[in-house]
Amino acid sequence: MIAVDERGYYGEFGGAYIPEMLYPNIEELRQRYLEIMQEETFQKEFHRLLRDYVGRPSPLYLAERLSEHYNTNIYLKREDLNHTGAHKINNTIGQILLAKRLGKKRIIAETGAGQHGVATATVCALMGMPCVVYMGAVDIKRQAPNVSRMRMLGAEVRPAESGSRTLKDATNEAIRDWINNPVDTHYIIGSAVGPHPYPDMVARFQSVISEEMQWQLEEHTGSAKPNAVIACVGGGSNAAGAYFHYLNEPDVRLIAVEAAGKGVHSGESAATSILGTKGIIHGSRTLLMQTKDGQIVEPYSLSAGLDYPGIGPMHAHLIASGRAEAISITDEDALKAAYFLSKKEGIIPALETSHAFAALDVMEYNSSDVIVICLSGRGDKDLETFINHFDDYQNGAL
Amino acid sequence: MSRLQQLFARKPKDILNVYFTAGYPALHDTGKVIRALDDAGVDLIEVGMPYSDPLADGPTIQESGQQAIQNGMTLPLLFEQIAEVRQHTDIPLVLMGYFNPVMQYGEQRFFDRCAEVGIDGLILPDLPIYEYENFYQEGIEKAGLDISFLITPQTSDERIRQIDALSTGFVYMVSNSAITGAKSGISEEQIAYFERIRSMELESPRLIGFGISSHETFRTACQYANGAIIGSAYIRALGKGQPVDEATHQFVQQILKTPIPQD
Numbered sequence: 001m002i003a004v005d006e007r008g009y010y011g012e013f014g015g016a017y018i019p020e021m022l023y024p025n026i027e028e029l030r031q032r033y034l035e036i037m038q039e040e041t042f043q044k045e046f047h048r049l050l051r052d053y054v055g056r057p058s059p060l061y062l063a064e065r066l067s068e069h070y071n072t073n074i075y076l077k078r079e080d081l082n083h084t085g086a087h088k089i090n091n092t093i094g095q096i097l098l099a100k101r102l103g104k105k106r107i108i109a110e111t112g113a114g115q116h117g118v119a120t121a122t123v124c125a126l127m128g129m130p131c132v133v134y135m136g137a138v139d140i141k142r143q144a145p146n147v148s149r150m151r152m153l154g155a156e157v158r159p160a161e162s163g164s165r166t167l168k169d170a171t172n173e174a175i176r177d178w179i180n181n182p183v184d185t186h187y188i189i190g191s192a193v194g195p196h197p198y199p200d201m202v203a204r205f206q207s208v209i210s211e212e213m214q215w216q217l218e219e220h221t222g223s224a225k226p227n228a229v230i231a232c233v234g235g236g237s238n239a240a241g242a243y244f245h246y247l248n249e250p251d252v253r254l255i256a257v258e259a260a261g262k263g264v265h266s267g268e269s270a271a272t273s274i275l276g277t278k279g280i281i282h283g284s285r286t287l288l289m290q291t292k293d294g295q296i297v298e299p300y301s302l303s304a305g306l307d308y309p310g311i312g313p314m315h316a317h318l319i320a321s322g323r324a325e326a327i328s329i330t331d332e333d334a335l336k337a338a339y340f341l342s343k344k345e346g347i348i349p350a351l352e353t354s355h356a357f358a359a360l361d362v363m364e365y366n367s368s369d370v371i372v373i374c375l376s377g378r379g380d381k382d383l384e385t386f387i388n389h390f391d392d393y394q395n396g397a398l
Numbered sequence: 399m400s401r402l403q404q405l406f407a408r409k410p411k412d413i414l415n416v417y418f419t420a421g422y423p424a425l426h427d428t429g430k431v432i433r434a435l436d437d438a439g440v441d442l443i444e445v446g447m448p449y450s451d452p453l454a455d456g457p458t459i460q461e462s463g464q465q466a467i468q469n470g471m472t473l474p475l476l477f478e479q480i481a482e483v484r485q486h487t488d489i490p491l492v493l494m495g496y497f498n499p500v501m502q503y504g505e506q507r508f509f510d511r512c513a514e515v516g517i518d519g520l521i522l523p524d525l526p527i528y529e530y531e532n533f534y535q536e537g538i539e540k541a542g543l544d545i546s547f548l549i550t551p552q553t554s555d556e557r558i559r560q561i562d563a564l565s566t567g568f569v570y571m572v573s574n575s576a577i578t579g580a581k582s583g584i585s586e587e588q589i590a591y592f593e594r595i596r597s598m599e600l601e602s603p604r605l606i607g608f609g610i611s612s613h614e615t616f617r618t619a620c621q622y623a624n625g626a627i628i629g630s631a632y633i634r635a636l637g638k639g640q641p642v643d644e645a646t647h648q649f650v651q652q653i654l655k656t657p658i659p660q661d
Contacts, residue, residue: 007528015528015529016526016528017497017524017525017526017529018453018524018526019453019454019523019524019548020523020526020547020548020549020550020553020561020572021454021548021550021552021572021575021576021577023526023550023552023553023557024550024552024553024554162457162460163450163451163460163464168451169451172451172453175453176453176454176456176577179453179454179575179576179577180575180576180577181575182552182575183552183575277502278501279498279501279502280496280497280498280501280524281451281498282451282453283453283524288498290498290502292502293472293473293499293502293503294449294473294498294499294500294501294502294503295449295450295467295499296450296451296498297450
């Protein structure tokens with residue numbers, strides 16, 4: 001049985017390795033998250049907002065031309081059609097409702113590429129709550145449109161100037177803010193990472209993805225179970241949601257696609273399951289990329305959403321125990337997959353999601369298989385990257 | 399009795415505990431800093447293990463850690479430095495640092511090596527008591543190291559009792575809800591917290607840290623606990639480019655404002 005225990009462990013991974021200053025907040029969450037999430041009024045409000053505001057259920061689409069090309073049956077779970085363009089909003093809606101029930105008055109978040117920051121700023125606008133988003137100073141420069149979006153939505157974007165000034169440092173700064181503001185503030189973590197109960201809480205809010213997949217597949221194919229679910233994994237929130245209701249269905253293959261960057265062993269990679277070792281990052285015991293001295297290193301991927309040096313503890317457990325298969329995909333192969341999907345199906349995927357599509361070229365499957373790919377986000381935010389590499393793609397130089 | 403326990407038995411009040419980051423300002427300053435602090439009349443030294451992602455620390459300690467890592471500081475080197483300086487001083491030495499480098503070194507190997515080079519105790523701020531009891535208490539006890547846990551103004555009485563029972567060194571009272579070096583001066587609210595903890599009559603000695611940076615704040619803290627811990631303010635003093643000896647003596651003099659005790 002794959003499930004988190006009451007202390008937040010999935011096998012040997014998870015837990016809450018936090019300074020004592022955070023203990024009251026984390027303990028309050030640990031004791032109350034399940035009870036609050038199970039309240040009828042909470043469920044009603046959550047599902048009403050998912051339906052009317054986010055636009056759920058997101059379609060499950062049989063990609064016929066893609067299926068024909070790969071000679072199998074490929075369904076796309078269209079999280080890209082959600083409000084704000086990705087799966088991230090499923091979690092921010094859930095967490096802001098939870099924050100309100102905990103009596104919190106102020107929201108903080110971290111963001112890398114800006115997608116989770118935008119999703120958090122959006123729900124804060126929706127609920128009229130003040131919002132501070134920490135973003136690495138380097139990322140602020142790289143992702144200017146999302147910074148403007150967050151500001152337009154009323155959030156304050158604070159640059160993280162410490163360390164390598166990217167996502168991991170933005171997360172550190174958000175945690176420091178929470179230490180300084182322990183009473184009135186809730187921290188909306190954007191991925192299935194962090195101290196317990198965050199990985200489980202985020203997975204549960206994202207589990208609406210596989211909950212819908214079950215009945216949608218039943219309608220399409222007569223069975224709620226596919227042969228495989230493919231999702232990209234940075235921290236792992238869309239994967240956690242896409243796997244959730246299949247975790248204990250061993251005949252459903254779970255495929256976790258990581259970013260190999262310029263190649264797993266190129267020195268510029270984010271393939272945590274291969275390059276990572278056991279350790280602690282952001283309060284969670286998991287696999288992470290670090291030096292032999294235990295200093296956390298900066299990973300690399302062309303996609304800003306996959307360059308996190310760790311991986312959620314559930315995924316560490318799924319991969320270490322063999323329940324999930326890890327595949328790593330380079331920048332180049334992800335770009336090719338994005339151009340290919342765009343032409344084949346008329347869908348421009350996010351660069352993160354493109355890694356999941358590239359997995360089709362390397363994994364084994366049968367022609368009778370039913371494969372679901374979690375199409376976690378749309379590619380609008382990556383247009384500049386796609387434009388920059390398009391000529392190379394057309395010339396065959398990619 | 400361990401060196402830490404001997405200290406608290408010999409000196410139940412006005413303990414000055416100073417934190418510094420190993421390998422800062424220069425890689426081989428670790429031993430020099432320890433000897434200077436000892437000479438200047440400090441009672442207890444916390445040796446910070448530099449870390450890339452120190453969640454509970456403010457900019458001063460973060461930057462000193464970054465500098466130390468850039469200088470080439472590692473745990474194996476730190477252990478060599480400690481083993482060397484241990485030949486010259488009997489001052490209690492506590493290692494303070496985040497748990498990830500400890501895991502990477504190998505937990506039990508780390509505990510054993512600490513004991514071997516003459517470290518007396520540990521402060522591991524992101525190792526909570528649940529994980530300590532379930533995974534590491536036995537190994538730390540076997541190595542003969544003391545351990546000290548943190549409490550904050552938000553820690554419940556029940557949890558303070560648990561932390562007190564598990565701490566074999568001292569209880570580290572975080573003075574306010576903040577990261578290190580966040581503010582100076584002590585508010586009435588903080589005094590109320592210090593009094594509340596004092597009235598609990600804990601078994602362990604109490605040292606107050608975070609925001610202690612001057613003679614005044616040190617004296618105030620000492621009225622409510624067995625002593626106090628200074629970190630960021632000393633790191634700033636070390637970072638000004640003066641020779642370590644001079645900077646340390648001046649700094650400790652400013653804090654104590656009493657003649658240096660002569661042995």
